[in-house]
Amino acid sequence: MTQHQDSAAADDSYRSALPDLASRAFGGSVGHANDELFAERENLVKPEEPVFQPYSFGHKGQIYDGWETRRRREPGFDHAVVRLGLPGLIRRLVVDTSFFKGNYPPKVSVQARAAEDHPDPAGFDEAGWEEILPPTPVEGHTRNVFDVDPEHRYTHVRLCMHPDGGVARLRVHGEPVADPRWTSDRFDLAALENGGTVTGCSNMFFSSPANLLAPGLARVMGEGWETSRRRDDGNDWVAVRLAAVGTVDRAELDTSHFKGNSPGWAALSGCDARVSDPDDPGSWTELLPRTRLQPDTRHRFRLPVRSEVTHVRLDVFPDGGMARLRLYGRAAESGMRELAARWFDRLPPEHARAVLTAEGGLDGTAVEELLARRPFAAGEGLPRELWELLEV
Numbered sequence: 001m002t003q004h005q006d007s008a009a010a011d012d013s014y015r016s017a018l019p020d021l022a023s024r025a026f027g028g029s030v031g032h033a034n035d036e037l038f039a040e041r042e043n044l045v046k047p048e049e050p051v052f053q054p055y056s057f058g059h060k061g062q063i064y065d066g067w068e069t070r071r072r073r074e075p076g077f078d079h080a081v082v083r084l085g086l087p088g089l090i091r092r093l094v095v096d097t098s099f100f101k102g103n104y105p106p107k108v109s110v111q112a113r114a115a116e117d118h119p120d121p122a123g124f125d126e127a128g129w130e131e132i133l134p135p136t137p138v139e140g141h142t143r144n145v146f147d148v149d150p151e152h153r154y155t156h157v158r159l160c161m162h163p164d165g166g167v168a169r170l171r172v173h174g175e176p177v178a179d180p181r182w183t184s185d186r187f188d189l190a191a192l193e194n195g196g197t198v199t200g201c202s203n204m205f206f207s208s209p210a211n212l213l214a215p216g217l218a219r220v221m222g223e224g225w226e227t228s229r230r231r232d233d234g235n236d237w238v239a240v241r242l243a244a245v246g247t248v249d250r251a252e253l254d255t256s257h258f259k260g261n262s263p264g265w266a267a268l269s270g271c272d273a274r275v276s277d278p279d280d281p282g283s284w285t286e287l288l289p290r291t292r293l294q295p296d297t298r299h300r301f302r303l304p305v306r307s308e309v310t311h312v313r314l315d316v317f318p319d320g321g322m323a324r325l326r327l328y329g330r331a332a333e334s335g336m337r338e339l340a341a342r343w344f345d346r347l348p349p350e351h352a353r354a355v356l357t358a359e360g361g362l363d364g365t366a367v368e369e370l371l372a373r374r375p376f377a378a379g380e381g382l383p384r385e386l387w388e389l390l391e392v
């Protein structure tokens with residue numbers, strides 16, 4: 001684990017660019033806290049930055065935009081359980097104590113676990129938590145950043161304050177890992193929740209291109225991707241690595257909320273990085289020719305070209321903003337095997353045993369043999385027998 005504060009954290013561009021798996025914007029939820037007398041646990045995962053108004057008192061005391069417990073008079077620690085909106089590999093924790101100056105916790109710790117189905121977070125047994133950040137001192141009114149590298153795919157995290165106090169936000173940056181049992185024949189190969197990721201863009205002055213791949217509809221312009229006004233002859237673009245190699249046959253280009261700043265036109269192209277270099281402009285094939293767009297509209301296009309691609313590039317002309325980009329299609333068999341292996345390899349052993357026994361009906365010996373064969377992602381992907389067993 002490495003701990004640092006803002007400026008050093010910004011240097012690690014890989015971790016900085018990862019989505020916040022806990023964010024409410026992706027469906028994260030704080031399902032349980034042992035105490036929240038001063039300020040509600042739900043504030044922990046709000047996507048917006050915390051705010052503070054001095055001398056604002058409610059019935060319980062000063063109002064804080066965070067999770068705050070009462071002063072503890074007995075031994076112990078306070079804890080809040082977050083269900084990740086996007087289960088995945090956790091790579092950075094941000095314990096943001098903004099505005100908590102005389103009431104921040106001297107130490108925090110974080111545990112994680114992987115749960116099947118939808119258990120009540122108040123009923124989790126103590127034994128199922130794996131520690132990903134041991135009790136560690138934090139500063140008040142500070143974004144306390146911890147880079148971590150746990151091996152497993154987790155669905156829940158627990159923030160502990162030792163012994164008590166208040167935290168404004170908990171950010172859990174990481175790589176989403178899709179559960180292949182929830183993909184269908186045709187699915188959105190670009191979606192963040194399926195494992196799609198932005199690999200580059202020309203400009204992100206007003207808002208991040210990662211928003212294009214977020215679940216659901218954008219509620220406001222700020223929840224999409226917006227570039228600054230271009231004053232040259234070029235055009236803006238974003239490149240996406242798909243969740244799996246496959247063919248894209250439908251695209252949705254959603255300019256909702258972009259009324260005075262929608263692009264005039266857009267085009268899509270694809271590249272198969274298994275056989276050609278995405279950095280070479282000659283590697284890209286047209287999927288959707290340059291097409292007129294309307295402001296504030298969910299455009300749907302059928303794409304005639306059906307070659308297998310690993311990356312898709314959206315060009316907008318000349319600049320502007322877009323709420324969502326959806327790229328529906330079919331994963332190639334090799335792509336699906338790899339996607340499934342990425343998930344299976346990272347299941348904590350107990351979770352993998354539960355999945356194989358419940359869904360696959362395998363006996364104990366067969367289960368242990370399969371676990372001993374991990375990792376599958378480095379080779380051919382998840383073997384067909386397992387694939388069929390799990391009805392992926």
Ligand SMILES: NC(=O)NC(NC(N)=O)C(=O)[O-]
Nearest residue numbers: 038060061062063064068103
């Ligand atoms: N002035 C305070 O912030 N006091 C207390 N907290 C709230 N929210 O009033 C406390 O004791 O931690």
